Amino acid sequence: MSCVTFLTDEQRRRLHLAALDGSPVSTFRSPEVTESTLRRIAALGQDPRPGIRASAAAHRHAPQDLLHLLAEDPDTRVRVALARNAWVGADLLGRLAGDAAPAVRQWVAVHTSTTPAVRDRLAQDDDAQVRAVVAMVTSSR
Amino acid sequence: MTDTTETSTGILGTGIREGLLLKPVTYPWAMELYDQAVANTWFPNEVQLGEDLGDFDRMSEDERHALTFLMSYFNPNELLVNKALAFGVYPYVNAAECHLYLAKQMWEEANHCMSFEYVLETFPIDREAAYNSHVEVPSMAAKEEFEVRFIRRMTEQTLDISTTEGKQDFVRNLVAYNVILEGIWFYSGFMVALSFRQRNLLRNFGSLIDWIVRDESLHLKFGINLILTVLDENPDVATPAFADEIRGMILHAVEMEEAYNRDMLPNGILGLNADYINTYVRYLADRRLEELGFEPEYGVANPAKWMAAANDTLQLVNFFESINTSYEVNTRADS
Numbered sequence: 001m002s003c004v005t006f007l008t009d010e011q012r013r014r015l016h017l018a019a020l021d022g023s024p025v026s027t028f029r030s031p032e033v034t035e036s037t038l039r040r041i042a043a044l045g046q047d048p049r050p051g052i053r054a055s056a057a058a059h060r061h062a063p064q065d066l067l068h069l070l071a072e073d074p075d076t077r078v079r080v081a082l083a084r085n086a087w088v089g090a091d092l093l094g095r096l097a098g099d100a101a102p103a104v105r106q107w108v109a110v111h112t113s114t115t116p117a118v119r120d121r122l123a124q125d126d127d128a129q130v131r132a133v134v135a136m137v138t139s140s141r
Numbered sequence: 142m143t144d145t146t147e148t149s150t151g152i153l154g155t156g157i158r159e160g161l162l163l164k165p166v167t168y169p170w171a172m173e174l175y176d177q178a179v180a181n182t183w184f185p186n187e188v189q190l191g192e193d194l195g196d197f198d199r200m201s202e203d204e205r206h207a208l209t210f211l212m213s214y215f216n217p218n219e220l221l222v223n224k225a226l227a228f229g230v231y232p233y234v235n236a237a238e239c240h241l242y243l244a245k246q247m248w249e250e251a252n253h254c255m256s257f258e259y260v261l262e263t264f265p266i267d268r269e270a271a272y273n274s275h276v277e278v279p280s281m282a283a284k285e286e287f288e289v290r291f292i293r294r295m296t297e298q299t300l301d302i303s304t305t306e307g308k309q310d311f312v313r314n315l316v317a318y319n320v321i322l323e324g325i326w327f328y329s330g331f332m333v334a335l336s337f338r339q340r341n342l343l344r345n346f347g348s349l350i351d352w353i354v355r356d357e358s359l360h361l362k363f364g365i366n367l368i369l370t371v372l373d374e375n376p377d378v379a380t381p382a383f384a385d386e387i388r389g390m391i392l393h394a395v396e397m398e399e400a401y402n403r404d405m406l407p408n409g410i411l412g413l414n415a416d417y418i419n420t421y422v423r424y425l426a427d428r429r430l431e432e433l434g435f436e437p438e439y440g441v442a443n444p445a446k447w448m449a450a451a452n453d454t455l456q457l458v459n460f461f462e463s464i465n466t467s468y469e470v471n472t473r474a475d476s
Contacts, residue, residue, distance in 0.1 A: 029186060
């Protein structure tokens with residue numbers, strides 16, 4: 001018997017009552033973003049290991065200047081992480097739309113903050129996969 | 142089987158007297174994974190799930206059933222992984238760098254559990270139904286029962302990690318929670334979860350799953366490295382009979398997952414049905430078998446090549462090709 005199948009009638013009753021209780025189990029708050037948080041993310045962005053820099057590029061609170069710096073990173077994984085970052089703005093996405101790596105441009109194509117003008121440009125991309133992703137995104141919106 | 146020599150110089154041991162000094166680092170791969178895991182730190186409320194509510198309202202009953210089914214499975218099983226780590230791994234590992242990584246991993250499992258709570262709080266999902274189905278749906282309960290069996294053995298006082306039998310129990314537990322639960326079953330669920338985003342639905346939920354997948358890929362690397370290190374340092378463990386048993390565990394796990402996926406998607410949803418997912422499960426099982434040094438069993442191509450997006454490339458288009466060809470399996474070489 002699994003530990004979960006040991007649920008007694010009493011435990012089931014409590015589970016039922018808990019389900020009726022609308023209060024959340026947590027406030028779901030993350031720590032406040034402080035200067036030291038930003039310094040830590042900036043340090044990650046300078047790390048010699050691409051995987052660590054990719055983490056900085058994907059970070060919710062990465063400073064704009066760092067994101068722009070990482071847009072020039074020599075490792076494609078870092079720039080892909082940047083293009084996948086949901087909090088990256090339209091201006092940086094426009095820049096990434098000209099990236100040499102098709103994988104980066106594909107992620108730009110599906111990003112919700114990409115402007116129609118940039119997406120139109122990607123619809124004419126040299127890479128067939130990029131064009132196909134644009135077509136998919138356009139047809140499903 | 143016979144007792145073997147003391148293991149205090151290897152990665153296995155009681156982990157109390159030996160694992161107190163970080164330097165010299167004996168297993169640099171564990172430190173690398175720790176550094177990466179710390180860099181990856183994230184919090185669920187950084188994702189704006191509420192923006193997906195409109196999508197949720199438009200989803201079909203079958204799609205909502207699939208999402209509820211996933212939450213029902215993921216939520217308790219993140220905690221089950223922590224039990225496997227706390228009872229079955231941490232106490233038997235000597236290396237401080239491994240303890241550091243395991244501590245971070247345990248926080249990540251807690252963070253994932255809270256992420257799924259966040260999903261349950263945000264979407265109008267019947268929490269009671271979600272909590273209950275992992276107990277009441279036989280295919281889901283069977284998967285949990287499978288895991289609990291191996292964790293329980295690790296808590297028995299008769300287990301002696303210095304013996305061949307004890308080391309084999311350690312490896313069995315690792316294979317059960319890491320290779321099977323995290324490396325096959327979770328990835329199968331992640332594929333279904335991310336399939337919504339492939340159809341431009343639940344994009345923020347997809348981001349949440351992205352972050353979880355990023356953590357889980359490190360968990361998998363750590364577990365595989367740990368298994369291979371134990372086998373390398375303890376040549377008495379990998380007997381032919383034991384190897385057969387491990388392979389059999391993985392194949393049995395595939396059968397359980399196939400039954401579970403049929404319960405999750407009885408009718409299929411757009412672009413996905415149980416056969417499609419189960420082909421992916423077989424593909425995953427082959428990769429895990431190879432990582433452990435076995436020959437693959439199924440020899441199938443990855444039908445969900447777009448899942449590579451979970452790592453570093455995008456394969457959105459292949460997913461839509463698969464829709465247009467009635468779940469046709471993409472037979473091109475895998476990336």
